[in-house]
Amino acid sequence: MTTPVSFVDLRAQHEEVRPQIEAAFQDILNRSAFIGGSYVSTFEKDFAQFLGVSEVVGCGNGTDALWLSLAALEIGPGDAVITQPNTFIATVEAITRSGALPLFVEIDLQTALIDFASLKKFLVEQCRREDNGRLVHLASRTTVKAIMPVHLYGLPVDMEKFLSLANEFGLKIVEDACQAHGAMHKVKGELKRAGSLGAAAGFSFYPGKNLGAMGDAGAAATNDPELASKMRWLRDHGSSEKYVHAYSNGWNARLDSLQAAVLGIKLKKLDEWNDRRRAAAAHYQEELAGLPLALPIEPDYARHIYHLYIVRAESNEKREMLRKELSARGIGVGLHYPIPLHLQKAYETMGFKRGDFPISEESAETGLSLPMHQALTVEQIHTVADACREILG
Ligand SMILES: Cc1ncc(COP(=O)(O)O)c(C=O)c1O
Known part of the structure; x- marks a missing residue:
């Protein structure tokens, strides 16, 4: 019988910071100030410094953070935002909630990130600059305003290239x-944090993320103070001051003190925890080498933080066999994500069909997430790799 290996291990993570979290919770309980306040503003300042941006706006979750970014940029009905089909639905929900139309561009199979060449081709062939300066998507007649690349699984897109194309x-x-x-990419030869170079970036602090809260939480980052103050108003019912409301699309998207306190404590450990994930990924690469599995890659421009460690099997049948057999042995595995968004019922009115994004579909059908977290041991990786070898051998 194989020793079970869990997919994530939040208990082990919390044991490392339990005294600090308990002290912060006591303090918040004593003060009984739960929404906003100094824990939120301190975390915003600390996370901004960590990312190398001037502004961070804490909010309710990552979906809110993406929506706040789009809403503050005044992207809305009649506009379009380009993204990829194989992402968590929240990417696209943020776009549709802003009122804009999501436009899908195919991914690169090896990285599962939006494919740069396809993006360029899409902009050249499917969009046209009109005399009034609008970049129009020809099929939908929407104005293309933004690209929302997803730094999927912890690997950032090559922002240097994306920024120059966007420009x-x-x-x-x-x-x-x-x-x-905490993921990084090189810009002019220098490593910069993912989320620090776009007009804005959204982070989720869902508990299982590399930086996770003890509930839902999120943050938007930007270097534009005006955009940040607009996001601060939008996250709090569009109010510039109490009971003075400047925006009709305001919402309740605030971050609470308990989550901010947890995040501030864990932020101090983030680089170390990411390093441990990177070491785990390096062990996987060694242990899984030679098996009929495509392993994740780390392109030269990037520093991957392995939020997820995803291998690709040779076919859907082999992936399913591996998934079932590993689960049966008590090894936690996941699918990220089993149905690409263009094939989801939620978006059937967009009129896509199977075969429209074949690489995204292949990625969904053959990818398998193996256990990955900050406390994964060499022995556990060995157990997972041994099981894969037995099942595939
Ligand atoms: C790629 C991606 N985008 C957006 C989100 C949304 O974040 P949240 O669940 O905090 O709203 C997630 C979180 O799971 C995500 O993985």
Whole structure:
């Protein structure tokens, strides 16, 4: 019988910071101030410093953070935002909630990130600059305003290239950094944090993320103080001051003190925890080498933080066999994500069909997430790799 290996281990993570969290909770209980306040503003300042941006706006979750970014950029009905089909639905929900139309561009199979060449081709062939300066998507007649690349699984897109393409076409970049806390990419040879270079970026602090709260939480990051103050108003019912409401699309999207306190404590451990994930990924690469599985790659420009460690099997049948057999042995596995968004019932009115994004579909059908977290041991990786070898051998 194989020793079970869990997919994530939040209990082990919390044991490392339990005394600090208990002390912060006591303090908050004594003060009984739960929404906003100094824990929120301190975390916002600390996370901004960590990312190397001037502004962080804490909010309710990552979906809110992406929506706040789009809403503050005044992207709405009649506009379109480009993203990829194989992401968590929240990426696209944020776009549709802003009132804009999501436009899908195919991914690169090896990285599962939006494919740069396809993006360029899409902009050149499917969009046209009109005399009034609008970049129009020809099929939908919407105005393309932004690209929302997803730094999926903890691997950032090559922002240097994306920024120059966005500049060329007059587009904003809103980064979906919900899986990329602390990931890096090179810009002019220098490593910068994912989420620090777009017009804005959204982070999720869902408990299982590399930086996770003890409930739902999120943050938007930007270097534009005006955009940040607009996001601060929008997250609090559009109010510039108490009971003075400046925006009709305001919402309740605030961050609470308990979550901010947890995040501030865990932020101090984030680089160390990411390093441990990177070491775990390096062990996986060694242990899984030679098996009929495509392993994750780390391109030269990037520093991957392995939010998820995803391998690809040779076919859907082999992936399913591996998934079932590993689960039967008590090894936690996941599918990220089993149905690409263009094939989801939620978006059937968009009129897509199977075969429209074949690489995204292949990625969904053959990818398998193996256990990955900050407390994963060499022995556990060995157990997972041994099981894969037995099942595939
Ligand atoms: C890629 C991506 N985008 C957006 C989100 C939304 O974040 P949240 O669940 O905090 O709203 C997530 C979180 O799971 C995500 O993985």
